[in-house]
Amino acid sequence: MAGQARHALITGATQGIGLEAARALLQQGWKVTLVGRDPKALERVQGDLAGTGEVATQLADLSLLRQTQALGRRMLEKGERLHALINNAGAYFHPRQMTxxxxxxxxxxxxxSPFGLTRTVEPLLRASSAEGQPARVVVVSSNAHSMAKKPPLDDLEFAEGYRAMQAYARSKLANIWFVREQARRWAENGPGGITINAVHPGVVGTRFFRGNGFFGWFWRTLLDRVAITPAEGARGLVRLASDPALTGVTGKYFSRETEKQPGGLGLDETLASQVFDASARRWAEITREG
Ligand SMILES: NC(=O)c1ccc[n+]([C@@H]2O[C@H](COP(=O)([O-])OP(=O)(O)OC[C@H]3O[C@@H](n4cnc5c(N)ncnc54)[C@H](OP(=O)(O)O)[C@@H]3O)[C@@H](O)[C@H]2O)c1
Known part of the structure; x- marks a missing residue:
């Protein structure tokens, strides 16, 4: 719609890569809605970004699927057009824990959570696309996806033999499978529809591994030597959300700002489809959707 700012919903926007992606999109004239789980952090970030553009906030603990669904439904009720959904929130859990x-x-x-949020707000993305501003979904994955071993379909949540790094790698591989399979399933909508892509932001100096004991310390020490800044890490997300050169590009994986083939099992179409269906069932089971 002419004259109206484009609008991005960004998860994990209270610090790190998500916050810097929000800052960069505001500089491009976008409106941003920041999602966070802590009201004080959201207030602080909204204050930090004050004067740079229009900033709204939404509270949700995205490890809880019912809260993720409620967030999506609140966005639907508001009815405001959405031109980009950036699924960025993520964490590493050592030892295994249950929500x-x-x-x-x-x-x-x-x-x-990104799987269900994307599908819940799909009508808003579709409405923007119908108005000639094809909406984009960005899923923040990781290069770590290539380390993931083939997951057993009857134990995607690692009830057996949990290892934090494998669980993290599996979740980031699932991001890529989701993107590829969702793009394939949306393809029937033809050109001009919603696009969806995954991105590895780089090795970024954030607080990502804090609070994870020895493993956190080990990775932080190792990675801090090569890490880029959060603002640099945000560039890939921002490009996927906004670069006109990427219009119509969908189902792809980017490392920072460059398209790459996914590694490991990333191109396995059968597993992508099976995990997509398993995820839809799990989401429905928890949120009690039909
Ligand atoms: N840093 C890297 O080198 C790197 C490399 C590859 C991929 N990534 C990916 O990049 C994304 C962003 O990571 P980052 O490095 O910016 O990490 P970060 O600084 O730890 O930021 C993570 C963000 O996610 C939010 N979050 C965590 N748990 C949440 C929950 N339950 N509900 C709602 N929000 C939650 C955090 O909120 P709080 O402020 O409340 O904690 C924070 O805003 C993640 O998906 C990560 O896997 C990072």
Whole structure:
């Protein structure tokens, strides 16, 4: 719609890569809605970004699928057009932990939440696309996806033999499978529809591994030597959300700002489809949707 700012919904926007992606989109004249789980952090970030553009906030703990669904439904009720959904929130859990809904936390936050949020707000994305501004979904994955071993379909949540790095890698592989399979399923809508892509932001100096004991310390020490800044890490997300050169590009994986073939099992179409269906069932089971 002419004269109206484009609008992005960004998860994990209270710090790190998500916050810097919000800042960059505001500089491009977008309106942003920041999602966070802590009201004080949201207030602080909204204050930090004051004067740079229109900033709204939404509260949700995205490891809880019912809260993710409620967030999506609130957005639907507001009815405001959405031109980009950036699924960025993510974490690494050591040792294994379950959410209050009985889902393994890595799988819930890193995979099932972006899966379900995207599908819940799809009508808003579709409405923008119908008005000639094709909406874009960005899923923040990781290069770590290539380390993931083939997951057993009857134990996607690692009830057996949990290893934090494998659980993280599996969730980031699932991000890529989701993107590829969702793009394939949306393809029937023809050109001009919603696009969806995954991005590895780079090795970024954020607080990502804090609070994870020895493993966090080990990775932080190792990675801090090569890490880029959060603003640099945000560039890939921002490009996927806004670069006109990427109009119509969908189902792809980018490393920072460059399209790459996914590694490991990333191109396995059968697993992508099977995990998509399993995720839809798990989401429905927890949110009690039909
Ligand atoms: N840093 C890297 O080198 C790197 C590399 C590859 C991929 N990634 C991916 O990049 C994304 C962003 O990571 P980052 O490095 O910016 O990490 P970060 O600084 O730890 O930021 C993560 C963001 O996610 C939010 N979040 C975590 N758990 C949440 C929950 N249950 N509900 C709602 N929000 C939640 C955090 O909120 P709080 O402020 O409340 O904690 C924070 O805003 C993640 O998906 C990560 O896997 C990072």
């Amino acid at each position: 209050g809904e009985g889902v393994e936390s890595t799988w819930a936050l890193n995979h099932l």
